[in-house]
Amino acid sequence: MAEVLSFSDEVLRNDLGPFSLEEGRFWFERTQAILKLASDGPLQELLRNRLNEILSAVANVKNALETMRAFDPTKPEPPSQNPVERKQSLLNSLRDNCINLHGVLLPALPYLMLRSVDLVALQAASQSQIQSLITTSKNELDQAQEQAKQTLDALRTAAGQTGVSKYATVFQNEANSHSRHSWGWAIAATVFGAIAAEYTILSVEPHIRAVIAESEKTSSPGLLIPLAISRLILVSILYVALVWCLRNFSASRHNAVVNRHRQNALSTFEAFVKAAEGDAQTKNAVLLQATQSIFSPQSSGYLKADNEAPSAGPVLGFVQGLSKEQH
DSSP, X not given: OHHHHHOOGGGGOXXXXXXXXXXXXXXXXXXXXXXXXXXXXXXXXXXXXXXXXXXXXXXXXXXHHHHHHTOOTTSOSSTTSOHHHHHHHHHHHHHHHHHHHHHHHGGXXXXXXXXXXXXXXXXXXXXXXXXXXXXXXXXHHHHXXXXXXXXXXHHHHHHHHHHHHHHHHHHHHHHHXXXXXXXXXXXXXXXXXXXXXXXXXXXXXXXXXXXXXXXXXXXXXGGHHHHHHHHHHHHHHHHHHHHHHHXXXXXXXXXXXXXXXXXXXXXXXXXXXXXXXXXXXXXXHHHHHHHHHHHSOOOOSSSTTOOOOXXXXXXXXXXXXXXXXXX
16 A cells, blocks of 8 residues: 555656546546555454455556556557557556455445544543633633623723712802802992992082082072982982892802802712722711712801801711821
């Protein structure tokens, strides 16, 4: 078998041009492929008669290949055949011998191929590959679960931070709006105050003095009343508008200060909660204090009837406790 397998495709004599034996390539390559499969198996385990038939058929194929390799169309051997007939005879001989070899070898080929495989080693390798695949899949699943958990935690944290930031922004917008309105009311109060003062100084007071002087001369106080009332009404309207602007200014400043305080409470809420991780009681205290700072009435100093703000004792105690833990 080794000798047949050692032949290369040069035996097909492509160098002979029109007398090339290329037509026998199919049988040549197929026979070599079958012999390669059979050579890996234990031929000695076959029955003696079957083994002798195989060896005899292999020898015939070898002789046919050697004859093909020695083919020379210029030599008249045998003299009764021309080169074309000799070429066809060689191809027929290769075909017939290969068919004969296939007929005796193919029935035994499955057994030889099966016996050439180490089933124990194959089983061990398969089990090892399966175990490796299971371990890899488990590790990938654990990693995926851990990544999913981290992603979920990050989403929860981001959602919480976004919620706190969102409401802090709401109070910030309110504080900015009331602050702008307060300055508008301050400007309006300044305008009304200036108009009232100017009207009082330049118009009302001189006319009243003139009327008083005229009434003393004529001894007719009835002229004083109509003139004084009209001017006093106008002055009163101006001063009422001034007071109204001042009250709205105070209310807007109060709302701006209170909303700014709520914004600051929400902005610092997350820092206090993170510092109190693992302590549910402290977290509840922080949440309660933050809720009170948002919903409880707050004193700003701009209103006369400001309610007293809730005591800051719980927050001070919490901050002191954190300071002690850090030190």
